[in-house]
Amino acid sequence: MPKTYQLITDAACDLPASLVEEQDIAVIPMLFTIDGKEYLQYPDNREYPADKFFDALRAGQWATTAQIPTQTFIDFFKPYLDQGLDILYIGFSSGLSGTWQRACMAMEELRKQYPQRNIEGVDSLTATLGQGLLVYLASCKQKEGLTLHELMAWVQVYRYCISGWFMVDDLNHLKRGGRVSAATAFVGTMLAIKPILQIDKEGHLIVREKVRGRQQAFQRLLKKMETRFTQNPELQTAFIVHGDCLEDAKAVAKQVQSRYKPKKLVINSLGPVIGAHTGPNALAIFYPAKDRE
Numbered sequence: 001m002p003k004t005y006q007l008i009t010d011a012a013c014d015l016p017a018s019l020v021e022e023q024d025i026a027v028i029p030m031l032f033t034i035d036g037k038e039y040l041q042y043p044d045n046r047e048y049p050a051d052k053f054f055d056a057l058r059a060g061q062w063a064t065t066a067q068i069p070t071q072t073f074i075d076f077f078k079p080y081l082d083q084g085l086d087i088l089y090i091g092f093s094s095g096l097s098g099t100w101q102r103a104c105m106a107m108e109e110l111r112k113q114y115p116q117r118n119i120e121g122v123d124s125l126t127a128t129l130g131q132g133l134l135v136y137l138a139s140c141k142q143k144e145g146l147t148l149h150e151l152m153a154w155v156q157v158y159r160y161c162i163s164g165w166f167m168v169d170d171l172n173h174l175k176r177g178g179r180v181s182a183a184t185a186f187v188g189t190m191l192a193i194k195p196i197l198q199i200d201k202e203g204h205l206i207v208r209e210k211v212r213g214r215q216q217a218f219q220r221l222l223k224k225m226e227t228r229f230t231q232n233p234e235l236q237t238a239f240i241v242h243g244d245c246l247e248d249a250k251a252v253a254k255q256v257q258s259r260y261k262p263k264k265l266v267i268n269s270l271g272p273v274i275g276a277h278t279g280p281n282a283l284a285i286f287y288p289a290k291d292r293e
Contacts, residue, residue, distance in 0.1 A: 005086035005118065005148040007139055008077070010068060010099065012092035013132040014241055016268045017044035023139035028076050030099075032272045034063040041271045050269040054244035054280040057173075063276035067099045073106030077119070081110065086118035086148050090135050090155060094123045095203025118148050122155045125203035128274045129239035129266070130164035130286040136266075137235065137288070161235075163289035165224045166197040166205070166282060167217040169243070173279030196220050201292050214281075218248070221285050222255050228289040229260050235288040238262040243270045243282040252283065262287070 003024075009015075011030040020027055020043045029040040032048075034056055039047040057063060077087055089107070094100035100123050107119050124131045138155050146154065194217035196209040211217050230236060238256050242249035249267050257265055270278060 001145065003085070005088055005142075006080040007135065007142055007151075008080075008087060008089045009124075009131065009135045010092050011041040011043070011271060012097070012099070012127050012273050013135055014128045014268055014271050014274060015043055015132040015135065016266065017042075019132075019136060019266065023136060023143075025135060025139055026076075026080070028068060028072065030068055030273045031066045032063055032276060033066075034272070034276075035061050039272070041273050045271065048272060050271060050275065051244050053272045053275060057275070057280055063272060065273050065276050067097055067102055070102045070105045070109075073103050074110060077106065077110055081114045081117050081119070087120065088138075088148050088152055088155075089121040090124050090131070090138060091121060092131060093125050093127050093199070093203030095125060095200075096127055096205065120148060120152050122152060122159065123203070124155075124162075125159050125201065126162050126164055126199050126286075127203075128164075128270060128284065128286075129241040129268060130162045130199060130284075132268075133237060133239045133286045133288070134159055134162050136239075137237065158288070160201060160291055161230070161288050162286060163224075163228050163292055164199045164284055164286045165208075165221050166199075166278070166284040167194055167214070167221055168197065168278050169194065169214065169245075169281035170279040173277060176277075196224075199292070214248075218252055218255075218283070221283070222252065222259065225256065225260060225285060225287060228287070229262075230288040230290065232288070233263070236260075236262045237264040237266075238285060238287045239266045239268070241268055241270050241284050241286070243275050243278055243280045245281045245283060248281075248283055252285065256285065260287075
């Protein structure tokens with residue numbers, strides 16, 4: 001059966017390039033700046049490798065990010081519409097970026113230009129591989145034959161079932177983003193405090209706990225999964241994302257596989273767009289749950 005609509009997301013999803021290609025997902029690149037130079041983040045990190053990016057942060061370089069401009073959305077969507085395809089865009093959380101609002105403006109403009117096409121979007125209310133996991137599961141549903149509006153309705157419900165828990169290594173990156181106070185960052189760094197964060201139902205990143213030491217933080221992430229991981233065999237997937245600490249991610253993945261036995265387990269690096277805010281050595285686990293709490 002020929003495809004009637006294109007599933008699109010943005011680079012904040014941090015999906016591996018191989019999975020993007022396998023699932024026929026279109027990904028809008030996103031802009032970041034480091035050492036005074038601008039680059040675009042693609043799934044294959046063709047312009048700036050992730051490990052090089054985190055090395056630059058460790059060396060003290062400053063990175064900033066930018067929302068996707070409305071015109072970029074228009075330019076990216078148009079070729080699919082010109083091919084006669086409808087569009088379903090699943091975007092970066094509106095609780096973390098203004099990108100979703102720019103997407104809405106673009107879609108509204110394109111509906112006027114292409115009144116015969118369905119141009120729809122869903123705010124994922126999550127980010128990095130939480131967004132990636134939602135998009136991946138949606139792409140599986142698309143392959144099962146769901147129509148655009150059936151899949152849109154599915155995503156609007158299941159976005160609240162993507163549970164995501166983070167550990168960050170350096171509180172100073174969160175301080176720059178206003179997530180913790182300067183005093184908290186200073187004391188936390190001195191005492192090796194590792195904050196445990198969650199993306200809540202409104203798509204905001206919230207500090208939920210603070211533990212001492214990196215290994216204890218990993219164990220807290222694994223413990224969170226124990227009571228939350230879905231019992232639905234169709235959805236038993238876990239995505240682990242890391243800020244250039246692959247060996248830690250592999251060790252956590254081994255524990256996830258041993259304890260919870262997901263049918264699919266994916267590890268990937270944070271891209272610069274999210275990594276600029278988490279810093280190096282962050283780690284997160286995303287998985288379907290009955291809800292986000």
